[in-house]
Amino acid sequence: MKEALNKSFSYHEQNGIEYYTVPAFTASGLVIHAFSGRNGGYSEGGYGTLNLGLLTDDDPELVVRNRKKFCEVVGIDPNSIVGTEQVHGDRVLKVTQAEKGHGALDKDSVIPGVDALMTNERGVSLTAYYADCVPVLFLDPVLKVIGVAHAGWKGTFAKIAAKTVQAMAAEYGCRPELLLVGIGPSIGPCHYEVDEPVLEIVKEAFPAWWKTLLEKSNATGATHLDLWEANRKQLCDVGVKEENITVCRMCTYCLPEKFFSHRAGMPGRQMVVITLK
């Protein structure tokens, strides 16, 4: 039944591991990519079972076992992972073969101070880790360039998704109108209540269309914010075509049997990974 909610992403299950993919990315034939669910791993409690975040208080040995199992199912070498510190900032970093393995199987080697990555080298697995924050994947199918961004509310309003597009254009000559983008499972407007200080930041970040991101709850009168739309619209503002953006629209809070949700009290992390074949 729940899979019916997932009209835009494809669902996969293998050896108890559940993951999701973007049909347009798969159709390109250029990449291996996956957004993880929370089942099929070895962790326990609030990390149960497929916690893929090393920067948590979970047993790191279990996280590494989870990562290896997930990578095996998806078809990626776990040693090729590049992981970042994720500081809710707006810094985008170009990586190459030299960074492979940083943040892959131990937390001390994560790349500090960065929330987004891009590369045009094959076999370099870009990753991000999240519970309610918005994971955004990028593919230039013409120049064969990939990117990933971690966009919580701070990153969303610092426009990290738009800045990743601009960094891919500046570094590799990518044309925004040709980019494919996937916006993954994360907290939906149904469960993202915001207060006045955050609303001020929303207005300042997006003066042209901030009103379209907000919805008043009939039940509580609280204001809810649509982070999916905030990312989608900022991508369109920098030239990405609407029809090239796939939004998963699965809310992590609504689906505790499928995903970790920070706001729902689960400290585990999902992972998104993308590699050029």
Ligand SMILES: [Zn+2]
């Ligand atoms: Zn929800």
